[in-house]
Amino acid sequence: MRRAPAVTFLLGTVFLDMLGLGLIVPIVPALMTSVTEDPAAAVFWSGLLGSVYGLLQFVVSPLLGRLSDRYGRRPVLLASLTCLGVDWLAHAASPSPWTLLVFHAAAGACAGTYTVVNAYIADVTEPGSRAHAYGLIGAAFGLGFVAGPVLGGLLGAVDVRLPFVAAAVLCFANVAYGWFVLPESRPGDRNTPLTLRLANPVSAVAAVLRRPVLGRLAGARFCADVARMTHQSTWTFFLTHKFAFSTTQIGVVLATSALAGAVYQARAVGPVVRRLGDKRAAVAGSLLGCVSLTATAFVSVPWLLYLLCAVGVLGSLAGTAAQSWISRAVRADEQGTVQGALAGIGAVAETVVPITAGVAFGWSLTYASPGSVYLGAAVFAAGSALLLAVTPDVRSTSPEQTLDRA
Structure with a gap:
């Protein structure tokens, strides 16, 4: 198997998933205002777009x-990326908020390629090398978030679409590249049942x-996702209200953290x-994340923010280690199914947490304690560490009951 071109394609896929999502962040207000011709309606539709995507x-x-x-x-990845490209073109031509909503929902469905990428990595790497491979995926994720x-913003200044x-x-360029360089990592098994029970998310x-083991790991991952999304959803507002940071200063903090995390x-x-x-790496990373969030709740001087961001970056190894652990805990013929279910769990956090965290942050401002929301996030990070610590480190050579019979 030509692993180097294949891994390059996978990294490009994750990067483009995040790039495509990040592209719309600075232009959604202008786009929705131009489509709805009403600032209040634009805010409503922007929030609705984000929730439907998740x-x-x-x-x-x-x-x-x-x-x-x-x-x-291979066919699932290439088909999903093709659909995603079509959806982005449709975004560029959508004349109304309703059509934007439909196409952004379709983009959310196609963006599930991250699920298949994680399964592909598990197929082509040895267990001892998966942490490095998933680390590269995490780096591509972070760079897409920055770029x-x-x-x-630059392109939107020329034309909002x-x-x-x-x-x-x-x-489409990535699809063309993948068509020629991406080999199949695991031939499909037509004996794998495609039942409504295992295809529907619930x-x-x-x-x-x-x-038992996989359930604890999934719970730990959900707790980590809640902590991460709480931080992401309120971070710019926290910097504005606590330290009166300008948009430039906020951009520097975000870009520095993302680039440091990618490296x-x-x-x-x-x-x-x-x-x-x-x-041990997953537990240690979760504890570092807990320390960073707890300290952020009480930070009083701006320079400490950079130190706490550094601690948070160090703690990001928890997600990579947990992903590697999960891939070892399941059989090769159910990697995609498990990764899909875990992506579904993460999507719940991405749908619910931004709204909940925003309401909680607004409530905290009433009592002049904007850092209190980070204490809540720290509780979830600690819960993730606890679940990881009490989970046996089993391998797929002696797997638990299969999903088909669970």
């Missing part, structure tokens, strides 16, 4: 994962949670996880 990821990710187990990773808003055209062109998630994931996480092992 909801469709929740609905479709388990199905994509199951399809990749049954028919192979998306920057590119979207131009970023969508750029996202579509990049998506049943797929329930089947994962019923398995750390690409260069250091693999060796650290190999030295500590998946379990």
Whole structure:
């Protein structure tokens, strides 16, 4: 197998997923205002677009994962990316908020490619090398998060719909590249049942949670997602209200943290996880995240923010180590199904947490305690560490009950 071109394609896929999503962040207000011609309606529709995107990821990710187990990773990846490119083009031409909502929902469904990428990595890497591979995926994720808003802002200044055209062109270019260089990592198994129970998100998630070890790992991941999304959803507002940061200062903090995280994931996480092992690395990373969030709640001087961001970056190894651990805990023929269910769990957090965290942050301002929301996030980070600590480090050589029978 030509692993180097294949991994390059996978990294590009994750980067473009985040780039496409990030492109619209700085231009959604202008786009929605131009479409609705009403600032109040624009705010409503912007929030609705974000929620529907996460909801469709929740609905479709388990199905994509199951399809990749049954028919192979390659066709599902290429088909999803093609649909995503079509959706971005449709965004560029949408004349009304309703059509934007439909196409953004479709984009959320197609963005479930992250599920198949994780399964592909598990197919082509040895267990001891997966932390490094997932670290590279995390780096691509972070770079897409940095590049998306920057590119979207620059192109949006020329034309508010131009970023969508750029996202579509990049998506189609990646499909063309993948068509020629991406080999199949695992031939599909037509004996893998494609039942409504395992294809619908609620049943797929329930089947994962019923398995003791995998259920604890999924719970730990959900807690970590809640902590991460709480931080992301309120961070810019916290910097504005607590320290009166300008948009430039906020951009510097966000870009510095994302770039540092990308370098750390690409260069250091693999060796650290190999030295500590998946379990210890995941627990240590979660505890570092808990420390960073707790200290942020009480920070009083701006320079400490950079130190706490550094601690948070170090703690990001938890997600990579946990992903590697999960991939070892399931059989090869159910990697896609499990990754899809986990993506569905993450989509729940991405749909619900921004709204909940925003309401909680607004409430905290009433009592002049904008940092209190981070104490809540720290509780979830601590819960993630606890679940990881009490989970046995089993391997797929002696797997739990299969999802088909769970």
